[in-house]
Amino acid sequence: MIELKDVRRTYLRGTPQQTVALDRVSLDVPAGQWVTVVGSNGAGKSTLLRLVAGIEQPDVGEILIDGRVVTRQAEYRRAHLVGRLDQDPLASTAPGLSIEQNLAIAMMRGRRRGLGLSVTKARRKVIAAALEPLGMGLEQRLSAPVGTLSGGQRQAMAMIMATIAQPRALLLDEHIAALDPRAAELVMSITQRLVSAHHLTTLMVTHNMQFALRYGDRLIVMHRGHIVVDLSGTAKTEMDVPALVELFHRVTGDDVVTDRILLA
Ligand SMILES: Nc1ncnc2c1ncn2[C@@H]1O[C@H](COP(=O)(O)OP(=O)(O)OP(=O)(O)O)[C@@H](O)[C@H]1O
Ligand SMILES: [Mg+2]
Numbered sequence: 625m626i627e628l629k630d631v632r633r634t635y636l637r638g639t640p641q642q643t644v645a646l647d648r649v650s651l652d653v654p655a656g657q658w659v660t661v662v663g664s665n666g667a668g669k670s671t672l673l674r675l676v677a678g679i680e681q682p683d684v685g686e687i688l689i690d691g692r693v694v695t696r697q698a699e700y701r702r703a704h705l706v707g708r709l710d711q712d713p714l715a716s717t718a719p720g721l722s723i724e725q726n727l728a729i730a731m732m733r734g735r736r737r738g739l740g741l742s743v744t745k746a747r748r749k750v751i752a753a754a755l756e757p758l759g760m761g762l763e764q765r766l767s768a769p770v771g772t773l774s775g776g777q778r779q780a781m782a783m784i785m786a787t788i789a790q791p792r793a794l795l796l797d798e799h800i801a802a803l804d805p806r807a808a809e810l811v812m813s814i815t816q817r818l819v820s821a822h823h824l825t826t827l828m829v830t831h832n833m834q835f836a837l838r839y840g841d842r843l844i845v846m847h848r849g850h851i852v853v854d855l856s857g858t859a860k861t862e863m864d865v866p867a868l869v870e871l872f873h874r875v876t877g878d879d880v881v882t883d884r885i886l887l888a
Pocket of ligand 1: 645668
């Protein structure tokens with residue numbers, strides 16, 4: 625479903641700051657698989673997700689989504705296939721607009737013909753039905769400005785926004801990093817429900833080793849632009865946090881186990 629073939633991405637090419645963020649990375653994620661991605665700061669995790677989303681293009685290599693080459697395809701042209709969410713609950717929503725207006729915009733994502741901001745009766749029904757399972761009562765507050773929601777409520781709503789246009793793939797870049805532990809647990813359980821309900825092929829970057837192990841079907845560790853560990857099946861289910869940290873040390877060297885990872 626998501627395929628990278630020998631992909632390289634260089635930043636600031638030809639300058640002293642030149643960085644190879646991804647160094648000939650190949651990855652094949654079958655439909656419906658959920659991959660958790662961990663790695664030290666600067667490993668290339670966000671770059672990987674940006675390339676799949678089409679926000680950036682690789683210098684060499686190929687990217688395929690659903691069997692189609694999308695390597696140089698603009699972001700908006702694959703937006704209907706790919707839902708995205710980053711860590712900032714403020715960035716993914718429009719605070720001045722109401723809950724239902726935000727959801728209405730998300731529903732138009734990747735659609736050729738805009739339906740405008742108006743919220744019709746039929747659309748309001750779809751929006752309320754999508755929000756109801758969150759158990760936050762947001763469906764009762766459809767006209768409330770999103771700026772009045774808590775961080776956790778906003779990120780939960782943003783999860784609904786990322787999936788309401790029925791994408792095939794979901795890209796989560798530390799989407800729980802800015803939340804307190806309770807909100808993080810809540811947003812993770814919402815994530816799990818949405819991924820399985822929509823059979824979403826998912827790449828989830830996290831610094832939380834526990835979540836990386838508990839969720840998903842496969843775990844990859846990235847380091848300096850490479851995938852250095854790739855675990856699935858029992859290799860993943862039988863792994864615990866200490867063993868993963870130990871493996872991390874072994875494959876990457878001591879310097880890279882950041883405080884953030886150990887604290888998570
Ligand atoms: N726009 C850019 N311009 C220059 N260098 C960049 C740019 N974006 C990323 N890089 C560099 O590419 C490398 C990979 O960055 P990336 O953001 O993918 O890392 P990451 O694994 O997501 O790290 P983190 O855990 O800190 O989010 C880093 O060395 C980073 O400094
Ligand atoms: Mg990142």
